[in-house]
Amino acid sequence: MAKIDIKINGKGYSETIDDNILLVDFLREKIGLTGTHVGCDTSQCGACVVHVDGDSVKSCTTLAMQVNGKDITTIEGLSEGDNLHPIQKAFQNNHALQCGFCTPGLVMSAVDLLQKNKNPSEDEIREWFEGHICRCTGYKNIIKAVQEAIA
């Protein structure tokens, strides 16, 4: 067992955890933040993307202990009460989700894209989402949503 001190969505947590627990399992099972999903569990699908110190990363391929002391943002940390984050709002406006399983990861990646590149081209958006899979194949509206969020 190991001791972790971590900030998640602005709130500090101090927990005792297994040395080998993945960040995504820690978030879901220990902290109860189930918005971050486990899809493929092999860093291919992107359903598990969260931010670590501002960078979008795949939490299924990160040990919780690796990010001890870091600042984590999950999908639950984006909205302010009932006020959705502009990316969430754009996903809603453009029907950029069907089943919704891949959505939390895509939203987190989109937020990271726009904080690094204020005006990405369609190609740059598509390239940024290379590590995401939407099994409903709703990519077109996902791209539209990001484009609306830029505008």
Added chain:
Amino acid sequence: MYNFKFHKVDNIQDAVAILSTSEDPKILSGGHTLIPTLKQRLSQPTDVIDISNIDDLKSIKNNGNKITIDALCTHSQVAKSIDVTTEIVGLASMASQIGDPQVRHRGTIGGSIANADPAADYPAAVLALDAQINTSSNSYNSDDFFVDMFETAINSDEIITSIDFKIPKKSIYKKFRNPASGYAMAGVFVAIFDNGIRVAITGASIKAFRLHDLEKKLENNFSVDVLKEFNVDTTNYNSDIHASAKYRGNLVKVLLEEAVAELV
């Protein structure tokens, strides 16, 4: 995943000390190869030593005739570095083609080179840019470094600390990605130096290697015509579920033609 003891260190001496005294330790940096390996139970270390907090292994320096990249630099950092994008275009381009953006935020150059995956991209850059690999206690020339599949020349108590890449006049990396994994089905790195040309191939065989005969031919006549007449020897090429040796040989030839055409 099997259980293990997790260690976090903030200096290389502590990492080496744990590495030397543990039963079956593994070094963890970005974890984007090791963690999938642990999940699949292909590896069962007793101790995992996380070196990602060693802050003095995270910078990129331009030393005039070479660029020194510390082992903990992420692929994203290498791809965006002003020094790398201006001085070694092929290396920056190569780093930007690894995995996907989220993977590139975690995966590190030191981890990739230490792992020596036969389909990884960095080994081609190491060979073509005549890199020197520096470890906690030694340094290695590129041509002596990759020994076999997933096997390098470093000893079990050594940790890669930095890599010195020679700055070429021109360089390029061309890769044919596996559509699912993004790994190189074949990748070619061509670098032009004042004193010669270096051509390295990854993804095609058990380890990255140079094409010495082609290098000599290109030194005499740097043109696509040389490639047209060049026969790729696929004797030691891999055949697997992704591609036959013959297919990989053809990929190498096509990629080399494209690379040379762009550098002429």
